[in-house]
Amino acid sequence: MHQPILSINHATVRFLNNTLFTNLNFTINKGENWALIGNSGSGKSALLQTIAGRFNITGGDITYHFFEDFLNQAGGNQHHLTHHKLISIVEPRHHFRNLSNTSDFYYQQRYNSSDSEDALTVNQYLQSITILPHFSNYWDMDKVIMLLNLNPLLTKQIIKLSNGETKRLMIASALLKNPAILLLDSPLTGLDVETRTLFTSIIKEITSSGISVLMATSPFEIPDAITHVAVLENRSIIQSAPKDAFDPQSFLKEEKDYMDSGELKALLNNDPSKKAYEFIVKMNDAFIKYGDKIILNKVNWQIIPGERWALLGPNGAGKSTLLSLINGDNPQAYANNIVLFDKKRGTGESIWDIKSKIGFMSPELHQYFPTDNSCLQVIESGYYDTLGLFRPSQKNKADIAFRWMKALEIEKFARVLLKNIPASAQRLCLLARALIKNPDLLIFDEPCQGLDAHQQQHFKNLVNTICRISNVTLIYVTHYQNEIPDSVTKVLRLDKGRVVN
Known part of the structure; x- marks a missing residue:
């Protein structure tokens, strides 16, 4: 019984x-x-x-x-x-x-x-x-x-x-x-x-x-x-x-995944006057240490505009720290030989100069947004690289934010607080926030976490479409081969802070 x-x-x-x-x-x-x-x-x-x-x-x-x-x-x-x-x-x-x-x-x-x-x-x-x-x-x-x-x-x-x-x-x-x-x-x-x-x-x-x-x-x-x-x-x-x-x-259910390429092209709004770079990233012997623990050990990496990279490695391999050097979040970048968008770190550029060229999302990022921000406000904050919208909303920017929500099939959450929607929808809001300013470099840190099978496939199709119709550079972090979009053609693998084959 x-x-x-x-x-x-x-x-x-x-x-x-x-x-x-x-x-x-x-x-x-x-x-x-x-x-x-x-x-x-x-x-x-x-x-x-x-x-x-x-x-x-x-x-x-x-x-x-x-x-x-x-x-x-x-x-x-x-x-x-x-x-x-x-x-x-x-x-x-x-x-x-x-x-x-x-x-x-x-x-x-x-x-x-x-x-x-x-x-x-x-x-x-x-x-x-x-x-x-x-x-x-x-x-x-x-x-x-x-x-x-x-x-x-x-x-x-x-x-x-x-x-x-x-x-x-x-x-x-x-x-x-x-x-x-x-x-x-x-x-x-x-x-x-x-x-x-x-x-x-x-x-x-x-x-x-x-x-x-x-x-x-x-x-x-x-x-x-x-x-x-x-x-x-x-x-x-x-x-x-x-x-x-x-x-x-x-x-499993067979679901058609409709992708409006015309709308994506309009949203990406490729600007022919955008500056052309020789290197998006160029780092020589990058070395990061906290106390006695070495996090990155002589990492060399060059990323040319338009390249799409997978950054792979086990938990604790140093992937997030490596990304922080590129995204302007790590002050130890100044002690290293790192060039971002053709400018050596420490030669006068600000963190905001760097972030303005990068669209970034990570699985833990949603934890740091104000609890009173709606999803639409969170996405609009991507224009300003702030974790939350701390200025009056602008209608033209909010309209574009909503168009991105429709493209990602999450428009029903526009007026809902970010903290009150499913974790998978939070991920997609952060994706829209990363895309909204049409950056030169996209950094996606485990973007498929918490997404169901349909959402994962939709996300991969979206990334592949964006890469096909634009020259955006991509760094894509994941633990699983099946999550990597077809547009990714290069791999950097880390283990215990070192680059491994």
Whole structure:
């Protein structure tokens, strides 16, 4: 007989003025581990947030049976406890705080040695997690450090972690709380190929310790320890079954991907008077060191206008630091022999001169925008290279921003706050922000993170079309070969700060 640990019955779920679910029914039984499958915006993240207690239940009910069992087993006075203490959630966005106990990190902080000292180290962060003594203490510091391979990172400030390293730390911190239920929202995004390969064994060890796992993931990345699959569509669970009965191939739908080349050409508005450069990037023996740790070790790279490069390498290889030298975010660029757009760094050009020629997007960039900016405002801010629109909107610029939103199929979010839309739509807003000023160089750092299969294909088609009808230069960072657009013809591969073949 099934023993439920959590059940949702005929629930209406609301957040602010939005109804997220109506008549929602979902049950997790003891020994079950679930994968949530669905396209972007289908409700996967919203279901995880509902279980975590972040949204209001205005009809029906949600029962945390595991908490009742815990209270019966624990005995004594446990009135200070709530079921929330027995649930851990790992979200796409981190919520790190600095030593001043605020969360006001800024994007370039990781590259400024004095400012980054205001961030905890990985070891300090793990030590700061409150572990209630009456919970199961299976997961301790030693176990999570070993499971997530954090030992090489213990003395590193959390602000300096790569995207994949941050994800591993977030999973470790969630485990230290020894929850009854672990909620994972797209946990594989940002992880390199090796860590993704190990993820199946990581989940197996977590579930073997007695924790029930519920994860939002791709239909093609379901770990072996997952027992059941729920498919969501339009914020409804349309199918639930044991994993053995789920066929990932049946989830794929043939969708035509219409690309309006004429509109893209008009938006790109190729200006024949644009300056022609000999080199977009030219760096000789670039060397970056923080304390005793060498991040980049004698990197040589030349990028000619119109070239399209893939920048590859595992988590922590130095890719983000290399990009920061090009994008004007790293002050150590002045101590290196680096030429950008035919001008040597340190010969009078400003950071804003450099940024005006570059369209940049990265998976963590959305964390640094003001929480009161709409998607349209975020995209318009691309004209000014600011993380947010800090001046009155101009109608002609806002109109172009909206045209880019239509080209990326996200116009319905124009007036919605960036923080309130799906992570995949946030990525596409940042893409539009990068494209809006028709830059000479596009830098896309893991741009397909969080995109569903259709959105990934649409994005690749978009990049290929842009490269076909313009002479834009491209640097494209990814962990996966299948995500690289056909227009990319050159590769620079990093490992431990060095260029490798």
